[in-house]
């Protein structure tokens with residue numbers, strides 16, 4: 001009997017004992033740095049000459065690990081292995097697959113701080129953000145395991161005298177899972193677990209900036225009893241290995257989380273039917289956001305400022321859900337703006353190993369250059385009222401940055417920056433604020449801060465985002481509580497951590513028997 005799902009509690013690091021445990025975990029992880037990690041295909045460890053070098057974004061000289069890099073030949077080997085393994089795995093007991101996830105969750109929970117410490121190092125995540133990433137990884141395993149148990153016998157449909165009808169779900173085949181670096185543990189583990197627990201075999205290609213945590217997850221799954229060949233670990237270049245597998249005629253589905261640029265490329269390529277291909281590929285594609293917090297005239301303005309600052313600068317704004325634009329009623333604009341600046345200037349930036357730093361680095365040089373480029377654009381488009389500076393001498397650090405009086409059609413208000421930058425703009429009334437909030441091509445998250453019930457109901461109907469929050473920030477969805485995914489160019493709205501998610505990895509089969 002499986003106990004009811006409840007999300008993993010976050011660690012309270014204000015408690016001295018918890019801080020001490022985390023310090024010990026960081027020491028342990030530090031001793032583990034700089035090792036080599038192989039590919040895993042059919043359970044076999046394969047070492048390649050060429051390596052992906054994962055570095056600590058807070059300290060470029062610190063190597064997290066040297067990870068073997070798959071090429072097209074190895075991707076082909078992995079595909080053949082996954083394809084052959086599917087013949088037996090598709091018939092495996094769903095309860096066995098769910099139990100595997102529950103055991104994996106238990107293993108991670110027992111070593112929770114160790115994983116969190118690794119995320120601090122490899123992802124540059126402050127403790128609180130890293131702890132939430134680990135907790136979310138556990139949640140995905142626990143939640144999808146239970147969802148599979150709910151779905152395993154299908155859904156009740158109607159039968160008639162002497163006609164017995166059955167509707168149930170069967171797996172699809174080989175799935176290519178391509179994950180991003182920002183939720184390096186949770187999204188990588190969640191997308192992989194969902195594809196596997198539904199009876200598919202998997203080729204896991206993690207983000208090149210953060211491949212070591214994916215190897216560690218593979219070790220956990222193996223310890224939990226994962227049979228060889230069910231999940232194959234093939235880090236490699238997105239363009240090279242990614243394109244090859246997306247195009248492959250034996251790929252049955254692609255589960256991608258990442259940028260709009262790569263997501264739309266995969267969507268187009270997966271639509272092409274190649275020689276020998278017997279199906280239309282399924283795509284689960286979750287992309288970026290340009291997320292807005294709307295502040296009404298009748299609102300708790302302290303809550304508004306806190307929500308903007310936390311949602312904009314948590315993990316340096318490197319969340320698809322991050323608040324990168326705030327639309328504020330003109331009557332309260334100055335007051336909110338002043339408080340946003342005060343709160344922003346109080347934030348500390350530095351190596352996230354130090355618990356007192358609120359913000360760590362951005363992930364790499366390319367991200368640093370891109371964000372600093374947007375800060376230059378922001379200086380032309382609005383008034384810089386906080387931050388604006390960066391330092392990439394040791395790690396990639398950028399101060400939390402606020403621009404005021406930006407036209408809502410400006411580039412910094414339309415394009416995903418994916419860094420610690422927020423633009424503020426005014427609206428003359430609530431209706432105009434919602435129109436502005438909807439005026440990007442994305443539709444991922446949004447929040448409304450108001451005490452006006454009619455305005456909340458108006459937003460419920462008209463604010464076009466997949467995850468809409470009232471009187472709170474626009475980040476931090478919890479598995480099983482706020483299913484996550486967006487509209488328009490934010491993706492296919494597959495709702496990770498929600499009751500519909502697993503069904504995207506399966507196909508419905510109707511069987512009708514005459515008695």
Ligand SMILES: NC(=O)c1ccc[n+]([C@@H]2O[C@H](COP(=O)([O-])OP(=O)(O)OC[C@H]3O[C@@H](n4cnc5c(N)ncnc54)[C@H](O)[C@@H]3O)[C@@H](O)[C@H]2O)c1
Pocket residue numbers: 178179180181182183187205206207208236237238239240241242243246257258259260261262263265266286287288289319320321416418444484485486490491
């Ligand atoms: N909607 C969501 O749930 C969600 C969650 C997290 C991140 N994101 C988005 O992800 C982006 C940040 O992550 P990122 O920088 O890792 O994104 P990215 O698109 O650069 O990379 C994502 C993954 O795609 C791979 N890739 C690159 N080129 C490829 C190709 N041609 N074919 C196949 N795979 C390829 C990368 O190696 C990586 O594993 C942001 O846009 C963010 O908003 C969205």
Ligand SMILES: N[C@@H](CCC=O)C(=O)O
Pocket residue numbers: 182183318319320321474475476477478484
């Ligand atoms: N699910 C996360 C965002 C994931 C994307 O980066 C949140 O709700 O903040």
